Amino acid sequence: xxxxxxxxxxxxxxAGEGVRVGVGDDAAVLSPPRGRKLAMSTxxxxxxxxxxxxxxxxFVARKAAAATLSDLAATGARPLWMTLSLTxxxxxxxxxxxTLREGKARDEALARRKKWFAEIARxxxxxxxxxxxxxxxxxxxxxxxTKLTTTALGELAGAPLLRTGARAGDDIWLSGCVxxxxxxxxxRKKNPGVVPPLAHKRVNERLHNPQPRLELGLALAGLxxxxxxxxxxxxxxxxxxxxxxxxCLLLDSAKLPxxxxxxxxxxxxxxxxxxxxGDDYELLFCADPRHRKTLDKKFGGVxxxxxxxxxxxxxxxxxxxGARESLAGRGYEHDFGD
Amino acid sequence: xxxxxxxxxxxxxxAGEGVRVGVGDDAAVLSPPRGRKLAMSTxxxxxxxxxxxxxxxxFVARKAAAATLSDLAATGARPLWMTLSLTxxxxxxxxxxxTLREGKARDEALARRKKWFAEIARxxxxxxxxxxxxxxxxxxxxxxxTKLTTTALGELAGAPLLRTGARAGDDIWLSGCVxxxxxxxxxRKKNPGVVPPLAHKRVNERLHNPQPRLELGLALAGLxxxxxxxxxxxxxxxxxxxxxxxxCLLLDSAKLPxxxxxxxxxxxxxxxxxxxxGDDYELLFCADPRHRKTLDKKFGGVxxxxxxxxxxxxxxxxxxxGARESLAGRGYEHDFGD
Numbered sequence: 001x002x003x004x005x006x007x008x009x010x011x012x013x014x015a016g017e018g019v020r021v022g023v024g025d026d027a028a029v030l031s032p033p034r035g036r037k038l039a040m041s042t043x044x045x046x047x048x049x050x051x052x053x054x055x056x057x058x059f060v061a062r063k064a065a066a067a068t069l070s071d072l073a074a075t076g077a078r079p080l081w082m083t084l085s086l087t088x089x090x091x092x093x094x095x096x097x098x099t100l101r102e103g104k105a106r107d108e109a110l111a112r113r114k115k116w117f118a119e120i121a122r123x124x125x126x127x128x129x130x131x132x133x134x135x136x137x138x139x140x141x142x143x144x145x146t147k148l149t150t151t152a153l154g155e156l157a158g159a160p161l162l163r164t165g166a167r168a169g170d171d172i173w174l175s176g177c178v179x180x181x182x183x184x185x186x187x188r189k190k191n192p193g194v195v196p197p198l199a200h201k202r203v204n205e206r207l208h209n210p211q212p213r214l215e216l217g218l219a220l221a222g223l224x225x226x227x228x229x230x231x232x233x234x235x236x237x238x239x240x241x242x243x244x245x246x247x248c249l250l251l252d253s254a255k256l257p258x259x260x261x262x263x264x265x266x267x268x269x270x271x272x273x274x275x276x277x278g279d280d281y282e283l284l285f286c287a288d289p290r291h292r293k294t295l296d297k298k299f300g301g302v303x304x305x306x307x308x309x310x311x312x313x314x315x316x317x318x319x320x321x322g323a324r325e326s327l328a329g330r331g332y333e334h335d336f337g338d
Numbered sequence: 339x340x341x342x343x344x345x346x347x348x349x350x351x352x353a354g355e356g357v358r359v360g361v362g363d364d365a366a367v368l369s370p371p372r373g374r375k376l377a378m379s380t381x382x383x384x385x386x387x388x389x390x391x392x393x394x395x396x397f398v399a400r401k402a403a404a405a406t407l408s409d410l411a412a413t414g415a416r417p418l419w420m421t422l423s424l425t426x427x428x429x430x431x432x433x434x435x436x437t438l439r440e441g442k443a444r445d446e447a448l449a450r451r452k453k454w455f456a457e458i459a460r461x462x463x464x465x466x467x468x469x470x471x472x473x474x475x476x477x478x479x480x481x482x483x484t485k486l487t488t489t490a491l492g493e494l495a496g497a498p499l500l501r502t503g504a505r506a507g508d509d510i511w512l513s514g515c516v517x518x519x520x521x522x523x524x525x526r527k528k529n530p531g532v533v534p535p536l537a538h539k540r541v542n543e544r545l546h547n548p549q550p551r552l553e554l555g556l557a558l559a560g561l562x563x564x565x566x567x568x569x570x571x572x573x574x575x576x577x578x579x580x581x582x583x584x585x586c587l588l589l590d591s592a593k594l595p596x597x598x599x600x601x602x603x604x605x606x607x608x609x610x611x612x613x614x615x616g617d618d619y620e621l622l623f624c625a626d627p628r629h630r631k632t633l634d635k636k637f638g639g640v641x642x643x644x645x646x647x648x649x650x651x652x653x654x655x656x657x658x659x660g661a662r663e664s665l666a667g668r669g670y671e672h673d674f675g676d
Contacts, residue, residue, distance in 0.1 A: 012405040020375060023501060024582070026412040027379035029498045032370045037358060040474060042421040042489060046481045074364040083380040085423070085487040088674055117373035136378060142672045143384045145482045149423040151380060151489040160367045162359060190478055229364055240342075244362070263547055333343040334480045336426055336451055 001110060003140055009114075010121040011084075016134035018080060028079055028136035029189035030153075037156040039077035043231075047089060049145035050279075057116050057333045061123025064148035066212045067231060069131060070281040073217035074229035076161040077154030079131055084124065084138035089146035092116050105306040106226060120148075158221050163244035166226035166286040171309040172249060173295060174225075175213050175283045177257040178234045179270070180206035182277025206259075210281040215299030220285060223294060225284035233278045236331030238316035241284060248313035251327075253320035255307045276331045277317060288311055339448060341478055342452060347452075349422075352545070355470035356408025356418060358467040366474035368419055368491075373493040377415035381405040381569075385427055385484035388617075389584040395454050399461025402486035405569060407469060408619040411473035411555035412567035415492030417469055422462065422476035427484035428561045430454050458486075469552060496559050501582035504564035504624040510587060510646040511562075511633060513551050513621045515595040516572045518544035522547045537599035544597075548619040554638030558623060561632060565623035571616045574669030576654035579622060589665075591658035593645045614669045624648055 004143060007023070015022035021029035032038060045064045045181075047053045065082065072079050096183030128135050133152070161201040184207035187200060195203070213229075228243055242249045256274050265273070287295060297303060308319075314328040345361070353360035359367035370376060381548050385391045398423045403420065410417050431451030435551075466473050471490070522545035525538060533541070557567060564583050568575040572589070580587045603611070625633060635641060646657075654665040 001674045003674070006674055021498065026409040026565075027377040027492070027502050028496075029413065029500075030376045030378055032376055034373075038368045038370055040368055040421060041493070042423050042475060042487075043477050044423045044425065044479050046425060046479055049479065049481055053414075071364040075367065077365065081378065083378060083489055085380050085382045085489075087382065087384060087485065117674075126542065139381050140672060141382055141384055141387065142674060143387055143483055143485065147425065147481065147483075147485060149380075149382070149487045151421055151423075153378070153491070154365070156367065160359065162367075163363050177393040228365075263586070269598065287369060323652065334478060336339045336344055336455075336480060338340070 001114065006117055006140060010117045011138070013125065013128070013135040017135070019134050019136055022134065022136045023138070027032070027223050028081070028083070030136065031134045032156050037160065038153045039072050039075040039156055039160060040151070041068050041071035042149060042151040043071065044149040053089070053091060053146065055208065058123040058126070060148065061120045062127045062209060063129040064097060064150050064280060065124060066138060066210045068150040068152045069212035069214060070229040070231060072152055072154040073213045074161060074220040074227045074283055075154070075156070076217045076221045077156050078218060079133035079152055079154045079214065080234065081134055082128070082150055082152045083136060086120065086138065087141045087143040087147040088113070090144055092146055131134035131212070158219070161217065161220055161224055161227040162284070163226055163228050163241050166241060166245035166247050166310050168247055168310055168312040169289070170225050170286040170291065170310040171306050172251065172310060173285050173287060173290050173304050174234070174257070174305050174307045175216055175302050176280070177259045177262070178230060178280045179262055179273035179277040179284055180259050181210065181279035182273045183261060187275070194264045195261045199259070199264065203259065203261045207279060210279065212281055213283045213300070213302060216283060216302050219300035223291050224285040224287050227283055230280050230282045230284055231278060232277050233331030234274045234284065235316065235327035238327055242314060242316045246314065248311040249308060249314070249316040250311055251308040251318045253318050257305045275327065278331060339452065344455055344478060348455045349476070351463065351466070351473040357472050357474055360472065360474045366419070366421070371493050375498065377413040377492045377494055377498060378489070380487060381409065381491040382485060382487040382666060389430060391427070391484065393546065395457035396461040396464070398486065400456045400465045401546065402488050403462060403465040404548045404619060406488040406490045407550035408550060408567040408569060410490055410492040411551045412499060412565050412621055413458070413492070413494070414555045414559045415494050417471035417490050417492045417552065419468060419472055419474045419530050420466070420488055420490045421474060421577045422509040423487040424458065424476065425479045425483065425485040426451070427483040428482055430484055432637070450497065469550070469604035490551045495556070497639050499555065499558055499562055499565040499623070501564055501566050503578050504579060504583035504585050504648050506585055506625040506650040507627070508563050508648040509627050509644050510589065510648060511623050511625060511642050512572070512595070512645045513554055513640050513642050514618070515597045515600070516568060516618045516620055517600055517611035517615040518597050519617035521599060532602045533599045537602065540643065541597065541599045545617060548617065550619055551621045551638070551640060551650065554621060554640050557638035561629050562625050563585055563596070565621055568618050568622055570619045571614050571618060571669030572622065573613045573654065573665035575622050576665055578595040580652060584652065586648055586649040587646060587654040589654070589656045591656050593643060595643045613665065616669060
């Protein structure tokens with residue numbers, strides 16, 4: 001099963017809006033919308049780091065797309081085009097190293113690998129159809145480790161949402177609720193019986209099938225003063241936004257919205273997961289208090305919560321019972337020092 | 339050494355033409371040139387597959403950029419913007435797995451890793467300065483295997499060069515010469531003394547520091563009927579172009595330009611390397627014979643050679659001594675079947 005066969009059999013993405021030439025030539029040829037700015041972002045998921053090799057490839061593909069679409073959401077852009085770069089790891093479809101003589105085992109491994117490609121392609125097609133963008137190109141390689149890199153381009157109707165615009169006096173808002181993806185990861189190892197089946201199912205959905213908040217991002221144009229997506233957790237995102245805007249973010253711990261599953265946990269554990277858990281792909285944004293009426297509890301297709309306020313100064317803090325706890329250095333970050 | 343520190347210390351790319359917001363926000367914000375189409379392409383280099391872990395990271399970064407820029411060259415686009423997705427493998431900077439107590443060895447490994455990042459960033463900056471584009475974003479992760487994915491956007495002044503436009507009667511042209519990168523790989527294992535030092539140095543340069551033919555690609559607008567870049571070798575590129583255009587490509591083996599190093603080899607070996615060797619990033623293109631005078635031996639900043647003609651039919655063939663040899667299935671391709 002060679003590269004060109006795989007591409008021809010599985011990666012036959014349809015060309016949509018603004019696509020003059022899609023998959024199959026040296027480069028895609030695209031017509032950007034007249035007079036509009038573009039937003040561009042890239043993100044990577046690695047097997048064993050961002051997902052498990054045993055995870056359902058349909059959802060792995062959707063999540064790889066969502067990670068990058070979430071960046072466009074936080075910029076207030078509508079996705080137009082995406083390229084994929086896929087590396088298939090040696091382990092996919094193969095349970096152990098096979099000799100040339102093991103014909104049947106090799107056939108089975110090949111069948112599993114074909115199934116993997118089919119499901120990956122189906123996941124990307126499904127995401128593209130749901131969020132209205134086209135997949136216009138990519139590359140496919142064989143390596144030791146499975147990896148999915150997606151790069152997306154979106155159009156901006158007006159001024160972009162940036163991390164830099166928060167001002168003292170602004171409200172701080174959060175879409176959806178946070179910590180559920182991290183809770184799902186934890187429950188994969190051990191469920192001490194406190195989270196009932198339905199709530200467990202819901203947090204699993206949050207881990208494996210995150211929703212990029214594209215509709216909300218578009219609706220926030222002209223309302224939010226700053227925004228960031230929370231791929232690495234609320235604490236980390238709050239610190240990044242505070243640093244970029246040169247302000248201080250004070251989050252009220254009592255106002256953080258908890259999912260039903262999260263409410264079953266002990267308070268200290270809940271707090272830690274909600275502040276430090278990554279992979280939720282929610283938006284954290286700031287807005288002048290005069291927009292409170294517009295920014296109702298449900299806005300841009302998703303429930304939003306007012307969780308704090310912006311002050312002069314620097315850093316990000318969680319307030320609980322009158323105490324101020326620094327959020328610096330908390331949350332997921334790749335470490336290159338070990 | 340955490341992700342944000344690495345980005346702040348090494349990946350501080352300057353924002354250039356059309357860049358409203360570059361590295362550092364959720365997405366880059368870009369102003370595309372008015373009324374122009376864009377070309378978009380992506381490519382990945384993997385340690386152990388496309389380069390050796392011991393290769394100089396400055397040149398690895400330049401080559402990762404060149405692989406994608408070469409796709410833009412083959413489309414006739416001028417590069418504007420690029421995003422990077424870098425995965426640092428566990429092995430970088432570390433000679434073996436270290437325990438917590440081996441403080442000095444850990445410090446040395448960290449210093450080597452910092453050096454690696456510094457050189458990778460310097461390679462990308464150098465490429466961006468040479469070819470006039472901006473690096474506008476990216477992501478950085480830790481994995482088992484070192485990988486560099488680059489995604490580039492370029493602008494098209496007019497109609498794009500595609501693989502699909504070749505017509506019977508067209509001439510077939512080749513930029514530079516082919517097979518040198520494959521020869522350099524071979525000489526790395528064994529130089530039977532036939533290639534003298536200076537020629538050896540030149541083919542090494544071709545392997546480690548390929549030049550994307552951007553100037554040529556731009557100059558070919560309105561002249562070439564079809565074009566493709568030869569990342570996977572001449573045979574493979576000729577077959578792809580023939581298939582896309584629905585024509586037959588006849589290459590005259592006697593007209594293939596050989597470098598001084600290549601001329602030292604036995605005829606059968608030379609022929610195989612020139613047809614099947616990948617990684618040269620030259621352009622193969624077709625043009626109506628009335629353009630012969632314009633397409634002189636030196637065109638678009640590089641020597642070009644007329645190496646065959648397009649006929650009705652299908653497939654790609656090399657002619658040698660009156661015999662016609664099929665080029666199907668020859669050259670590098672990732673295999674997912676083992």
